[in-house]
Amino acid sequence: MDRRTVGAALALLGVAAATQARAQDETPDLIKFTIDAGLASTSGNSNITTITGGQTFSYTAGHFVLSQAFDMLFNRTEDSTTAETYKGNVRGDRTFGSAKRLSVFLDLRGSRNRFAGISRRFEQALGVAYDVVKTEKNVIAVEGAATLVQQRGTNGLDDNYPAALAGARYLHYFTPDATFTVSGEYIPNLENGDDYRLIGQAKILAPLSGTIALSFSYLIRFDNEPEPGFLKTDKFFTSGIQISL
Numbered sequence: 038m039d040r041r042t043v044g045a046a047l048a049l050l051g052v053a054a055a056t057q058a059r060a061q062d063e064t065p066d067l068i069k070f071t072i073d074a075g076l077a078s079t080s081g082n083s084n085i086t087t088i089t090g091g092q093t094f095s096y097t098a099g100h101f102v103l104s105q106a107f108d109m110l111f112n113r114t115e116d117s118t119t120a121e122t123y124k125g126n127v128r129g130d131r132t133f134g135s136a137k138r139l140s141v142f143l144d145l146r147g148s149r150n151r152f153a154g155i156s157r158r159f160e161q162a163l164g165v166a167y168d169v170v171k172t173e174k175n176v177i178a179v180e181g182a183a184t185l186v187q188q189r190g191t192n193g194l195d196d197n198y199p200a201a202l203a204g205a206r207y208l209h210y211f212t213p214d215a216t217f218t219v220s221g222e223y224i225p226n227l228e229n230g231d232d233y234r235l236i237g238q239a240k241i242l243a244p245l246s247g248t249i250a251l252s253f254s255y256l257i258r259f260d261n262e263p264e265p266g267f268l269k270t271d272k273f274f275t276s277g278i279q280i281s282l
Contacts, residue, residue: 067095068097073090073091074277101129102130102132119152125148138168142165145159155191165182166179174209182201183199183200186224200226203222215242221235231262234259235259236259249281257271
């Protein structure tokens with residue numbers, strides 16, 4: 038075999054290897070959309086109505102991920118509203134490497150919980166996330182970010198400050214559709230060491246069919262310096278159905 042033949046063979050192997058690498062990296066775009074809904078109602082000696090709802094959306098194109106989420110809880114007892122919370126966010130991630138374990142992200146958040154004294158709260162976080170463990174059954178992820186917070190209480194007073202964010206999440210797949218997730222966040226005010234928030238959540242999804250699942254969630258929010266006249270801790274247990282489209 039002469040040198041020209043060997044050279045041509047090596048060139049063909051190089052082209053084939055490069056083509057295969059590009060094919061593995063150029064995964065198809067992926068869109069996910071879910072809707073959560075729950076309702077509880079009593080009548081007679083007590084008239085109580087509780088409504089929970091939410092939705093998530095994510096779009097993945099190569100190394101770019103755009104995600105969005107919204108959650109709400111509304112409770113009415115007799116003729117009075119006794120609970121009302123709303124929160125949502127839009128987040129963009131740029132992953133790196135073939136395993137996509139490292140990413141930088143920008144997360145824009147908004148929330149309202151007037152029964153905790155919060156008329157509105159906006160947050161902008163820029164940070165780094167890393168999947169410490171990423172297997173077929175388990176994912177352990179950590180992230181850290183610098184954050185800006187703009188908050189207005191129901192008393193009309195504004196509180197704007199820089200903050201940090203440290204978070205962790207564990208996701209376990211019993212099956213591809215049956216999952217258990219537990220997550221936590223620590224958000225300290227960088228101008229006041231006594232002012233910090235802790236957020237923890239556990240969630241279970243149990244599929245009923247290919248698109249419908251039972252959803253159970255327990256959420257704890259702790260604010261070490263709440264608005265004047267309000268408690269430090271809020272706890273929410275919700276159950277309902279989730280529809281994946």
